[in-house]
Amino acid sequence: MLDIKMIRENPQMFVELLSRRGGDFSYIYDMVDKDKRRREIISQVEKIKALRNETSKQIGLLKREKKDASEVMKKVENIGVEIKAFEVELKEIEEYIHYNLLMTPNIPGKETPIGDTEDDNIEIKQEGTIPTYDFEPIPHWDLGTNLDILDFERASKISGSRFTVYKGLGARLERALINFMSDLHAIEHKYTEILPPYIINKDSMIATGQFPKFEDDAFKVLDERDLYLNPTAEVPVINLHRNEIIPVEQLPIRYTAFTTAFRQEAGSAGRDTRGIIRQHQFNKVELIKFTKPENSYKELDLMLKDSEKVLQLLKLPYRVVILCTGDLGFSMRKTYDIEVWLPSFRTYREIGSISNAEDYQARRANIKFKRTKDAKPEFVHTLNGSGLAVGRTVVAIMENYQQKDGTIVIPEVLIPYMKTDIIK
RNA sequence: GGAGGAAUACCCAAGUCCGGCUGAAGGGAUCAGUCUUGAAAACUGACAGGGCGUUUAUAGCGCCGCGGGGGUUCGAAUCCCUCUUCCUCCGCCA
Numbered sequence: 001m002l003d004i005k006m007i008r009e010n011p012q013m014f015v016e017l018l019s020r021r022g023g024d025f026s027y028i029y030d031m032v033d034k035d036k037r038r039r040e041i042i043s044q045v046e047k048i049k050a051l052r053n054e055t056s057k058q059i060g061l062l063k064r065e066k067k068d069a070s071e072v073m074k075k076v077e078n079i080g081v082e083i084k085a086f087e088v089e090l091k092e093i094e095e096y097i098h099y100n101l102l103m104t105p106n107i108p109g110k111e112t113p114i115g116d117t118e119d120d121n122i123e124i125k126q127e128g129t130i131p132t133y134d135f136e137p138i139p140h141w142d143l144g145t146n147l148d149i150l151d152f153e154r155a156s157k158i159s160g161s162r163f164t165v166y167k168g169l170g171a172r173l174e175r176a177l178i179n180f181m182s183d184l185h186a187i188e189h190k191y192t193e194i195l196p197p198y199i200i201n202k203d204s205m206i207a208t209g210q211f212p213k214f215e216d217d218a219f220k221v222l223d224e225r226d227l228y229l230n231p232t233a234e235v236p237v238i239n240l241h242r243n244e245i246i247p248v249e250q251l252p253i254r255y256t257a258f259t260t261a262f263r264q265e266a267g268s269a270g271r272d273t274r275g276i277i278r279q280h281q282f283n284k285v286e287l288i289k290f291t292k293p294e295n296s297y298k299e300l301d302l303m304l305k306d307s308e309k310v311l312q313l314l315k316l317p318y319r320v321v322i323l324c325t326g327d328l329g330f331s332m333r334k335t336y337d338i339e340v341w342l343p344s345f346r347t348y349r350e351i352g353s354i355s356n357a358e359d360y361q362a363r364r365a366n367i368k369f370k371r372t373k374d375a376k377p378e379f380v381h382t383l384n385g386s387g388l389a390v391g392r393t394v395v396a397i398m399e400n401y402q403q404k405d406g407t408i409v410i411p412e413v414l415i416p417y418m419k420t421d422i423i424k
Numbered sequence: 425g426g427a428g429g430a431a432u433a434c435c436c437a438a439g440u441c442c443g444g445c446u447g448a449a450g451g452g453a454u455c456a457g458u459c460u461u462g463a464a465a466a467c468u469g470a471c472a473g474g475g476c477g478u479u480u481a482u483a484g485c486g487c488c489g490c491g492g493g494g495g496u497u498c499g500a501a502u503c504c505c506u507c508u509u510c511c512u513c514c515g516c517c518a
Contacts, residue, residue, distance in 0.1 A: 060444035
């Protein structure tokens with residue numbers, strides 16, 4: 001979340017920056033007014049409390065000396081009532097401010113281009129050559145059904161729409177990619193591997209920014225506890241350090257985590273209904289970093305390179321874009337999307353997203369570090385990126401490596417994991 | 425699922441029955457110093473942090489803080505309610 005202290009210094013600047021995302025943020029001014037009232041009340045209440053503490057101490061002294069304290073006690077009797085009245089108002093104001101801060105997205109960074117839709121994203125690089133075919137490339141859902149490695153019909157029997165059964169070498173391809181990506185990041189790129197819980201509490205969802213605004217996107221566990229299915233490894237892994245002061249020598253912390261992610265896709269009805277591009281359940285290998293503020297953009301670019309490496313090794317053509325303000329995620333200051341070429345779509349599709357939240361999530365999650373033993377704690381910067389979405393990588397391999405006879409050649413780096421060089 | 429027990433500062437731990445000189449004893453670890461060529465030992469000293477408010481201020485002062493939240497009271501680590509986590513035993517289970 002944003003810092004109310006900084007907002008009150010310059011509210012119009014925050015309103016202007018937030019408006020770049022689209023929407024009305026004029027309520028910020030009201031928050032600043034409420035914050036002023038909040039501080040007034042605190043000053044008053046604390047004066048009264050100081051008096052009460054002092055007087056109570058006197059009562060204690062008198063009683064210990066077996067003296068009569070009833071007169072002094074009468075004097076303070078009503079102090080509690082007075083405090084309570086102030087605290088009712090204070091609580092109301094604080095809840096208002098806190099809720100609005102939770103509902104307010106991050107301000108876009110300087111390098112985030114202003115725009116409304118993904119059409120305003122800026123392409124910064126293309127890599128790999130788009131393959132040409134002497135036949136009409138077919139979409140992955142047909143390839144998968146023909147090869148009997150993806151089973152959509154039976155998946156809907158078991159679970160419903162937007163679920164898929166992987167079968168035979170299809171299942172092995174998914175598993176091979178999970179291992180290939182995890183090995184690359186954990187062993188080659190030196191990220192510490194994490195295997196987190198997939199069921200997550202509400203505090204964690206609030207800390208990374210999913211809640212309260214996007215509660216509809218999560219699968220809720222039917223249980224008296226407030227528990228939800230993991231929507232992305234970003235949530236459990238950032239929350240590893242919630243309410244912690246990280247020893248400065250540990251920074252930067254780099255984690256990689258394979259998780260299965262679950263999403264309602266509530267706002268995507270009718271989009272990508274065929275195939276496995278958009279599923280309620282999908283696998284992802286994620287990269288997460290905690291850094292000092294001054295290093296976060298350097299680490300962001302390194303993270304982008306680590307993600308790109310997956311596609312380079314798989315020899316898949318892709319491009320990188322910078323998301324514009326209208327496409328930027330709620331908690332993020334700056335985001336790169338990696339988009340892979342899909343022949344049957346004749347376009348690039350998102351396969352990974354690499355973002356810097358700066359201190360936005362750290363402030364929500366209360367994650368700090370101290371430069372020295374006596375220094376004041378500062379918020380870390382949090383970064384997260386895909387490394388990559390596994391299901392979409394399966395799609396990219398199937399489509400880009402398809403042959404005229406309907407078979408799929410396995411990329412060389414995956415052969416040790418697949419124990420075969422072709423799916424037929 | 426059943427029956428008990430516990431949560432105090434970096435760690436261990438006293439205090440909780442019987443509320444007030446406990447804003448938290450004591451020990452360990454750590455840091456600094458004395459001694460030493462250096463180190464160890466011994467001795468001396470420091471050692472609650474974090475948030476909030478006020479403020480030019482990482483100075484002062486104040487408020488909060490003994491697992492979290494709430495309550496009783498002039499006053500709560502101590503009493504009451506509630507939640508969470510951990511431990512022991514029984515049952516069940518991959």
